[in-house]
Amino acid sequence: MSDTATVPAHRRLRQRLVHGLLDSPGATSIILALLVGVVMIAVTGNSPVEAYTAMVQGAFSGSGLRNTIARSLPIITMGVALAIPFRAGIINLGGEGQMVVGGLAGTLVAIELDAPSFLVIPAALVTGALAGAVWAALSAYGQTWLQLPILITSLLLNYPARALTGYLVRFPFADPTVTSSSTVPVPPSGQIPKLPLFGGVSAFILAVLVIVAVVSIVNRRSVPGYETAMSGANSRFSRYGGVDVTGQTVTTMLFSGAIAGMTGTYLVTGETMRFLDGDLVASQFAWTGLLVTLLARHRPWTILAAGVFFAALQSGGLAMQRTTDIPWQLSQVLQAVVIVAIASGFVLRWRRDGGAPVDATGRVETERPTDDAPVGEL
């Protein structure tokens, strides 16, 4: 990176664009996924041009932009939530469970707490965060005390989380006036307001920006941020260098669960207004967030961009389903193909000169910070 100082500004900009975008494994993978989509659409007897046009229009024009941005909020926060432990080399597959448990806890506060909005909303979000953190702590301490891999326990805990919340909204906290398993609606005092932005986006967007900015600053400028990157790169070295890897495992998981739980609370008190059993699971935001983190290599601002991209794929896909008869799940397939391609290390070689963000074999370091980037730049 030191040589860039001597290069004229316009060439630097071009370098950044060409190298940073076109040359990245992300761009290659997205192109590849879109090609897979073309084949899938054509094989099932539809026009790819028509389908993709409908997708782009649906994602950005008219109310599409609002839908895309609204959809991107939980994807981005879940992405950041999972990125925090991921950066330290810990894979949290339990985002879903943490989101669901936090979502119900926060919703119950929003329903039960009889106070003005400016108290109820923060109280609900904080409660959601705490409950999500508690659920994540089960996995974290499982690893630090019992040597049970977080990868496995966090995933398994998604199912009891579903069952527990499903039971609670079916029996003790059920709305007796409806047949579905659901809480009563969140009263106005507990609802997160909409902003007059892009035609009505939830005020939660402010929280999203703060979360992304804070995590980014902590990653770049703080001692824990440096230490997590070091553990992600080499946990043994990190431990040898005096980092409390055990404490770090617990801390990163707690923050991860907290942001997931807060996201769950937002999804109810800002969007659906009722905690309906299975709703948050079906949304798949936790898994989309995981894919976004993998695509963005756990960098917060890149997660924001990747989150908007995946949200556009989804809202565009839903619009495409309305205008053509192609199921929107095409978008889910495209998302997964992007990550398969990234993990397989496909990179188009546009570049002629040196300086590779991927290593010699073309393999992308997906779960660790890249070797070439100084830790301070992550």
Place this chain on the structure above:
Amino acid sequence: MLSGLLDVALLDSVMRALIPILLAALGGMICERAGVFQISLEGLMLIGAFAAVAGSFAVGSALVGVLTAAVAGALVSLVLAYGTVTRGGDAIVLGVAINLLALGLTSFLIAQLFGVRGVFQDPGIVGLQRFAIPVLSDLPIVGSALFRLTPIATLALLLVPVLWVWLFRSASGTRLRGVGERPEAAATLGVNPVRTKYLAVAASGVLAGLAGAQLSLGNVVQFSENMSSGRGWIAVVAVLLGRAHPVGVLGACLLFGVAEGIGFRLQGQGLPSQITDALPFVVTLIALAVARRRFKRVLELTAA
């Protein structure tokens, strides 16, 4: 209470729960022995369940459905083999992505091919018949539960001793273990590690595909979205708990099968389904904690 729980019907529901998990776990075990961390069993099982219904519906034959499931599972598993073995990619990332790919793909296809959402049920789907082994199936209590099974279930049970002998007594089984434990040494002795790993992953694809076929043509005759519902993940845990040994894996799977069977029974006695659904997962977590194996390999893989 216990005497009311243990009977033929319980044994039958234990077997229904056991077989899909066992087949997938045996596939995962083969991969583990070849040194490939296989966490895409959940997705492969789902692909198998869908392909089985699609094949059976298209041709009107359960056998074709089963073969379609095996081939589809193998094909999708090659994505993992190519990504990890050929491209040196991360098996965990690829596994997660394949699981989500399977979920998206099957949901896409059920809507696109059959024009339905959520569940595809049709009299045109031919399910698997159970066949009775003469004499043995007449035994009291265990007879009908153990010896009146679908061909896939019988295959699953037979695979346990077969894989045991194959892994530890045959030349090719020893080569497979060699590739997993000492790839360089195996390569020096003329074993092709790349080919061995591809075959191991493809075998897990076939077995997970068959597990899916048992779900969608054996246990029920329909496909519903995300019908593997965590069984593939339980299979991953069974490989860990059973230390990638056929008998150990069978034991672990049996534990989950019994948990699900008892859960099913308790549901019949009025316990909310939300609680009984969680039972196999809670039992899995408790078993992990009790076993307190040091899952070094997984911990190293996740670099923590």
